[in-house]
Amino acid sequence: MQINRSKRLGKTLEEIEEGDSLSLTESIEDSQLLLYLGLTNDANPLYIQHDYAQDTEYQRPIVPSVMLMGIITSAISKHLPGPGSHVVNFSVNFIEPVYHYETLTFEFEVIKVDKMKDVVTISVEAVNVEDSRVLDAVVMVQPPAKKVSDELE
Structure with a gap:
């Protein structure tokens, strides 16, 4: 099945320069958390159970790390370099926990x-x-x- 969409692609290697940047603000909402947990069948109580999380060092439910990685890869796919790009290596350090309903600013x-x-x-x-x-x-x-078709135009 092929979906006919705009042929707009992101920046090619030749169009990207060191120093290119992107700032993105995202709020973590219940709907996103529930979609993630449903799609992955992840029932970790640390992510969804307030009574369980209350007895941990976090004191309340935290956002799954993979969701935060998904925000990053989505921004790369949509914006920098953009559509058609592919993540080939990903290294991440989670410094502080992220809690439900937090708003984060990502700087790329x-x-x-x-x-x-x-x-x-x-x-x-x-x-x-x-x-x-x-x-x-x-x-x-x-x-x-x-x-190749772009080069022929």
């Missing part, structure tokens, strides 16, 4: 363009509304390739 910056390996390296930092850093990540991304 291209720190390396490697034309030999056909990848860009993007650093990501996320902070909460108190400006506390909650995660750092380094993501290697293969940008969309220029299609």
Whole structure:
């Protein structure tokens, strides 16, 4: 099944420069948490049970780490480099827990363009509304390739 969508692709390797950046603010809502937990069949009580979480060091339910990684990969797929890109390596440090209903600001910056390996390296930092850093990540991304048909036009 092929869905006819716009042929807009993200930036190619030649169009990306070190220093390119993106800022994205996301709020973690119940609907997102429930979708994640339903899709993955993840019933970790630390993510959903207030009475359980209350007896842990976190004191209340936290957001699954994979959801935060999903926000990052989604931003890469949608914005930088954009549609057609592919994450080939992902390294992340979770510094502070993220709680339900928090709002996070993610800062993305291209720190390396490697034309030999056909990848860009993007650093990501996320902070909460108190400006506390909650995660750092380094993501290697293969940008969309220029299609042969584009070269013929």
